[in-house]
Amino acid sequence: MISLTDPLCVHCEQRPSTTALDLCSVCHAVQSIRVLYLRRRGWTPEWELHLRRLAARAKLRLPLFPREPSSD
Numbered sequence: 001m002i003s004l005t006d007p008l009c010v011h012c013e014q015r016p017s018t019t020a021l022d023l024c025s026v027c028h029a030v031q032s033i034r035v036l037y038l039r040r041r042g043w044t045p046e047w048e049l050h051l052r053r054l055a056a057r058a059k060l061r062l063p064l065f066p067r068e069p070s071s072d
Contacts, residue, residue: 009024021038
């Protein structure tokens, strides 16, 4: 049974992630999907976390980059 706290597959977002790439076993079995989620050269864990935060905000239809208060 899937818990609400279990991380979901970053590709299909339907099954729990089971691999180091945060893919479920079904998505991980497809080589072309695995290639999408391999760490790109120069990407740090912080950058990946930043991208995941942006994706989460997009799913909630929130602004990706909140406006800063104007200094008028």
